[in-house]
């Protein structure tokens with residue numbers, strides 16, 4: 459019976475972490491004060507711009523630019539067009555500043571004006587454009603602060619051209635950039651990467667009151683993907699900042715379905731409150747001059763509604779501690795079954811990925827557009843979870859077989875603890891998520907079901923928000939392999955814990 463504690467605790471942790479961590483979208487205030495961001499005003503802007511696709515250089519694009527310029531002028535900014543030519547691409551960036559202010563340094567709100575050719579782009583990037591324009595208005599009710607600037611880039615969809623032109627124009631400038639983007643079309647807002655010295659960047663974040671989903675894991679994963687936003691150019695220019703995006707409902711991204719009707723005003727309100735809060739935090743701190751310090755790899759995560767910031771060294775130490783727990787006081791009989799346990803773990807991992815790849819290859823034989831149908835329609839996340847369960851049958855069978863022979867569990871838990879600890883030590887920005895799981899495995903290895911259960915609960919709480927972020931962002935290409943990923947995570951809890959003999963209970 460004690461053996462089941464860890465598994466149930468982990469499941470409960472996943473459910474608790476999912477329920478607490480689930481980003482609830484704010485209500486849109488009916489009649490907000492002038493200095494508060496209003497999604498109602500922002501949505502009216504989006505509805506005006508996203509009536510048709512506005513690829514760079516199109517009439518719809520020109521009309522949108524002039525509307526954006528008018529709105530910023532009405533808010534008290536001086537708007538200057540900056541035409542650019544890079545290779546065959548021509549475009550126009552807009553820069554807005556307070557009257558008489560310089561256009562180099564400062565706190566910059568950024569979004570791009572163009573859309574994909576077939577998409578009205580209500581989310582990408584009508585959402586960002588409206589958030590930036592309405593946030594600038596809210597921040598400028600008593601006149602635009604001298605340090606607050608707005609940049610509207612052009613030709614982002616063609617290859618980040620506007621951002622590149624601006625980085626060249628303002629070479630050597632000192633900036634804090636708040637970039638608002640979309641890599642999906644709905645759901646809660648994610649702050650998925652930062653740039654610059656993480657000390658002041660995360661201190662301003664904590665002061666801002668902004669509590670949208672944010673984890674250092676996202677930037678590490680994102681860096682490995684081929685996608686890029688303007689923010690990548692700003693990061694390379696040495697500027698400090700934050701990159702925000704909608705990532706859910708990826709099936710509508712860059713399609714004719716990305717219309718204003720599909721954009722949730724509560725997502726807009728959440729992004730707007732966050733961006734205005736963050737801009738105020740930086741303006742109060744003295745602007746971009748406050749962005750000093752080394753760019754180290756800070757670890758941060760939004761867990762149960764709170765942003766936790768941890769030094770990378772602390773995560774590394776925790777990983778090492780899990781390893782010590784796992785390895786300490788090895789019993790003489792502990793070697794039995796280790797090889798089998800290691801083989802079972804690796805076998806289950808391979809089976810898990812193979813099940814995903816098999817689904818990728820075989821399902822289209824039954825229905826050619828199977829994966830498009832799964833991924834590119836509402837409710838994709840639920841179907842991925844169902845497919846994860848289907849793909850999980852094979853590795854689950856491997857787990858059950860391994861569990862039939864008690865000693866093999868030690869090898870199993872050993873691998874789990876080792877991998878979790880290694881992730882924490884080698885890549886703390888990502889590995890923080892595996893530390894509780896590593897402890898769960900380490901305590902399981904030592905035959906401590908209740909301690910393992912507590913750690914497994916924590917593992918569920920920490921990992922659930924990560925899974926919630928990943929699933930809705932999947933598209934058909936990544937779907938099948940990632941559908942099998944939860945099975946690897948099951949490795950931390952699946953075999954459970956057997957209470958060892960008297961020797962371990964005395965300790």
Ligand SMILES: [Zn+2]
Nearest residue numbers: 582583639640
């Ligand atoms: Zn975009």
